[in-house]
Amino acid sequence: MTGTCAALTTEHTQWNFCPNVGAAYAFAIFFGLTTIAHITQAIIYKKAYSWVIIVSGLAQTLTYIFRILSILHPDSFGAYVGWFVLILVAPLFTNAYVYMALGRMVWNYVADAKIYRITAWRLGMYFVILDVVALIIQVFGAASASGNDLTQDEVLKGLHIYMAGVGIQQFFIFVFVLFAIKLHRTILSQSALNISNNSAKSPFPLLYTIYAVLLLITIRIIFRLVEYSEGLTSKIPSHEAYQYALDSLPMLVALVLLNVVHPGQVMQGKECDIPGRKQRKAMGNEKSAMQLSENLSSGLP
Numbered sequence: 001m002t003g004t005c006a007a008l009t010t011e012h013t014q015w016n017f018c019p020n021v022g023a024a025y026a027f028a029i030f031f032g033l034t035t036i037a038h039i040t041q042a043i044i045y046k047k048a049y050s051w052v053i054i055v056s057g058l059a060q061t062l063t064y065i066f067r068i069l070s071i072l073h074p075d076s077f078g079a080y081v082g083w084f085v086l087i088l089v090a091p092l093f094t095n096a097y098v099y100m101a102l103g104r105m106v107w108n109y110v111a112d113a114k115i116y117r118i119t120a121w122r123l124g125m126y127f128v129i130l131d132v133v134a135l136i137i138q139v140f141g142a143a144s145a146s147g148n149d150l151t152q153d154e155v156l157k158g159l160h161i162y163m164a165g166v167g168i169q170q171f172f173i174f175v176f177v178l179f180a181i182k183l184h185r186t187i188l189s190q191s192a193l194n195i196s197n198n199s200a201k202s203p204f205p206l207l208y209t210i211y212a213v214l215l216l217i218t219i220r221i222i223f224r225l226v227e228y229s230e231g232l233t234s235k236i237p238s239h240e241a242y243q244y245a246l247d248s249l250p251m252l253v254a255l256v257l258l259n260v261v262h263p264g265q266v267m268q269g270k271e272c273d274i275p276g277r278k279q280r281k282a283m284g285n286e287k288s289a290m291q292l293s294e295n296l297s298s299g300l301p
Contacts, residue, residue, distance in 0.1 A: 007074045014070065014080035017238045021071045027248055028064035034255040035061055038262075045264025047273075049100050056093035057255055060248070063087045081146045087243075088142045088162060088224070091251050092135045094258075095169065095217055098210050099127035101263040102180060107274045108267050109203045111190060115182050121274050123179065130172045137165030159228045170221045173214055180210060201266050209261040216250040216257075223247055 005018035035057030042050035066082035073079060103124025107113050113120045145158025187203055223246035227236045236242050267273075 007071060010074040013074040014077060015074050017240070019067070019071050019240055021068060023240070023244060024064050024067045024071060027244070027252070028061060028068060030252055031057055031061040031064060031255070034252065034259055037259045038255070041259065041262045041264060045262065045268060046270075047264040049104075050097075050264065052093050052100060053097040053255070053258060056090055056097065059086050059090035059093065060251060060255075063090060064248075084146050085139070085142045087247065089135060089138050091217060091220060091254075092131055092138065092169065094213065094251065094254055095173070096128050096131045097258070098213050099131060099176065100124045101206065102176070102183065102210060103127075104263065104267055104272065104274060105203055105206065106183060108272050109187050109190075110183065115179050115186065118179075127172065127176055131169070134165050134169035134172065137168060138162050141165055163225055163228060166221050166224050170218065173218060173221075177211075177214060180207070180214075183207070201268075203266065205261045206263060206266045209257050212257055213254045216254045220247050220250050 007013055007015040007018050035054060038050060038054050038057055042048075042054060063083045063086040066079050066086065070076055070079035070083055101124075103120050106115050106123055107120035110120070115123060118126070141158050141160070141162030141164070143158070144161060145155045150158075184207055187207075223242065227242070228234055
């Protein structure tokens with residue numbers, strides 16, 4: 001929004017354009033509602049790992065609460081930095097949640113609970129660790145670019161670090177998609193889906209939701225890379241419509257999609273949870289004993 005407003009006329013303002021406070025209120029409400037829904041679903045389905053998507057929703061709700069405060073108090077450095085940093089890093093939690101959900105799908109829908117020889121419990125863990133690496137880089141870059149009294153070179157350096165973290169995140173997503181496609185093909189190839197847990201429903205609605213969420217995250221990543229590709233001379237940050245349309249809206253839709261097709265709804269009950277290490281070991285020993293018994297009864301060595 002252009003023109004004259006308090007965000008431009010206030011002394012020591014952090015803004016270089018007139019932000020729309022109405023849009024900020026709307027997105028704070030929308031993110032708040034989907035977060036409340038995720039909290040409710042986590043309780044109903046008793047899925048402790050859903051705290052990750054709840055954190056994503058809370059962070060994005062706080063993003064717009066801070067943005068509202070920054071618009072109302074344009075000279076507040078803390079409020080401005082609050083929304084600026086949160087909007088950059090919050091979607092990583094949505095990304096991590098998708099990784100965790102796919103790992104549980106491998107456990108429930110693949111006969112040997114492996115994809116490319118990686119077990120279900122390790123698959124989610126590996127990609128979450130990679131996501132944390134990208135998170136650390138992005139947080140460091142965003143924090144470095146948002147300090148007070150920085151030179152343009154220092155701000156640009158921080159943004160470049162952030163963009164590197166975003167690029168790394170997207171690379172991990174590409175690799176993850178290969179695992180998702182392999183899972184999809186494995187499920188299709190198994191006779192009658194060969195679902196290993198009767199409590200789990202058809203995997204395809206959730207799998208397609210994961211594809212959609214990853215696409216939305218990719219759209220957001222491409223936008224962020226383009227946004228600062230021209231450095232501090234880019235005009236994109238001064239037109240908030242781009243941010244709403246290509247960042248906040250895709251992330252809002254991603255959260256809502258995960259409300260509509262919640263992993264806990266598809267993989268219900270404790271039977272669908274990945275058991276702990278001791279329980280998995282006991283299950284493996286039981287399977288080995290059963291195989292030995294079958295071999296002895298059939299006269300095999």
